[in-house]
Amino acid sequence: MSDYFETVPPIRYKGPDTDDPLAYRWYDADRIVRGRRMEDHLRLAVCYWHSVSWDGADPFGSGTFARPWLGSEAPDALDARMDAMFGLVSRLGVPFFTFHDTDVVGTHDRAADYRSAMERGMARLRETMMEHGMRPLWGTANLFSHPRYMAGAATNPDPDVAAFAALQVRTALEATHALGGDNYVLWGGREGYDTLLNTDLPREMDQLGRFLAATVEHKHKIGFTGDILVEPKPHEPVKHQYDRDVATVYGFLKRYGLEDEVRVNIEPNHATLAGNSFAHEVATAQALGVFGSIDFNRGDPQNGWDTDQFPLDLRETTQVMALILEGGGFRRGGSNFDAKMRRQSVDAEDLFHGHIGAIDLLAKALLLADRLLEDGTLSRNRTGRYAGWSEGEGRAFLDGALGLAAFGETALERDPRPVSGRQEYLESQLSRMLDMDVRP
Numbered sequence: 083m084s085d086y087f088e089t090v091p092p093i094r095y096k097g098p099d100t101d102d103p104l105a106y107r108w109y110d111a112d113r114i115v116r117g118r119r120m121e122d123h124l125r126l127a128v129c130y131w132h133s134v135s136w137d138g139a140d141p142f143g144s145g146t147f148a149r150p151w152l153g154s155e156a157p158d159a160l161d162a163r164m165d166a167m168f169g170l171v172s173r174l175g176v177p178f179f180t181f182h183d184t185d186v187v188g189t190h191d192r193a194a195d196y197r198s199a200m201e202r203g204m205a206r207l208r209e210t211m212m213e214h215g216m217r218p219l220w221g222t223a224n225l226f227s228h229p230r231y232m233a234g235a236a237t238n239p240d241p242d243v244a245a246f247a248a249l250q251v252r253t254a255l256e257a258t259h260a261l262g263g264d265n266y267v268l269w270g271g272r273e274g275y276d277t278l279l280n281t282d283l284p285r286e287m288d289q290l291g292r293f294l295a296a297t298v299e300h301k302h303k304i305g306f307t308g309d310i311l312v313e314p315k316p317h318e319p320v321k322h323q324y325d326r327d328v329a330t331v332y333g334f335l336k337r338y339g340l341e342d343e344v345r346v347n348i349e350p351n352h353a354t355l356a357g358n359s360f361a362h363e364v365a366t367a368q369a370l371g372v373f374g375s376i377d378f379n380r381g382d383p384q385n386g387w388d389t390d391q392f393p394l395d396l397r398e399t400t401q402v403m404a405l406i407l408e409g410g411g412f413r414r415g416g417s418n419f420d421a422k423m424r425r426q427s428v429d430a431e432d433l434f435h436g437h438i439g440a441i442d443l444l445a446k447a448l449l450l451a452d453r454l455l456e457d458g459t460l461s462r463n464r465t466g467r468y469a470g471w472s473e474g475e476g477r478a479f480l481d482g483a484l485g486l487a488a489f490g491e492t493a494l495e496r497d498p499r500p501v502s503g504r505q506e507y508l509e510s511q512l513s514r515m516l517d518m519d520v521r522p
């Protein structure tokens with residue numbers, strides 16, 4: 083097949099002053115930030131599903147993208163889809179991609195067909211990705227599109243459906259391992275309920291806990307040293323999903339003894355659907371020791387669904403980058419774009435504009451986050467705010483040397499004085515830092 087993206091040149095770094103829309107202004111893979119190449123900090127990944135598997139259909143209308151490889155799941159069409167995927171990723175010059183099993187092999191009604199399609203598809207994926215010098219940031223199994231999963235995968239009332247899911251997860255996990263992937267993701271889009279009237283909630287939680295534990299056991303059995311990541315989302319497609327947000331997932335992991343085995347893949351649009359900010363989800367995951375990876379995107383402030391748009395917000399992204407840098411950076415995780423074009427963005431080049439804008443946003447946010455940490459205003463303020471707890475009775479209480487009664491007695495010795503939280507001052511300090519010159 084001819085090269086779908088032949089009109090698009092490889093995207094290169096041309097610096098902040100370029101007006102070339104098909105060039106990076108901030109993403110310079112080799113630029114050193116805090117002793118590490120930008121490429122190694124950001125660990126950028128392009129996703130298969132929104133980029134080349136999706137045809138632009140929405141609940142009110144059919145696909146708008148006339149991609150020549152779509153409309154069929156015959157082996158030739160899937161091969162052409164794969165070639166288009168790597169035509170895109172290699173031109174963007176990022177080191178990673180992410181995929182569902184079904185992106186590569188399509189959906190199958192019969193388990194035996196699925197298994198043989200995976201053998202063929204994963205062998206071709208391996209060849210193609212190596213040709214382009216790429217590997218997966220993560221792989222996953224699609225346990226939500228096929229009608230068999232309408233009542234859940236692991237949480238399905240029918241164990242035969244859960245067994246099909248087990249076959250998919252086992253196969254996709256082994257494939258991710260064989261392809262040199264760094265993580266394996268579980269997103270439970272149908273693990274939840276539409277009505278409690280037909281749902282045995284404790285039973286479903288136990289099924290999900292066992293399924294996750296079995297996935298972790300299998301990871302160790304095959305010697306996969308990457309991370310297993312759960313991706314929180316509160317709802318959509320089902321009314322209530324068990325992996326609601328980071329804190330809920332952590333409670334679930336604790337209950338099933340998996341908190342040292344599983345981390346989270348955080349997606350901003352999922353965070354906002356749950357009524358949390360993106361930064362809240364990242365900070366919470368870090369505080370609980372389960373931060374793994376990010377599916378970068380954004381929602382729309384006016385509507386309540388998962389619009390999966392490319393990220394835009396420099397302020398929010400810089401704040402999150404600062405959290406990531408403070409936490410020591412990505413370990414095995416990275417920055418995957420779980421983002422898609424608007425339905426009217428039908429040109430091949432639109433896929434590039436979306437990704438280039440987002441990659442430059444992350445690059446600039448990284449540079450600014452580095453300055454923010456170097457400046458130190460915010461961290462000094464934070465440390466100073468809690469200084470009282472490092473000494474005296476505060477310390478003794480934290481250490482357990484003082485109990486509730488003895489600690490409470492100290493209140494009789496001095497009355498607390500109100501101290502400003504200085505929010506507006508700190509917000510304007512952040513604005514000042516966003517104005518800093520981070521040109522090379």
Ligand code: XUL
Pocket residue numbers: 182222267269313315349377388420
């Ligand atoms: C759905 C979502 C998925 C997962 C992978 O909202 O984010 O694309 O990232 O299944």
Ligand code: CO
Pocket residue numbers: 313349377420
């Ligand atoms: Co996602």
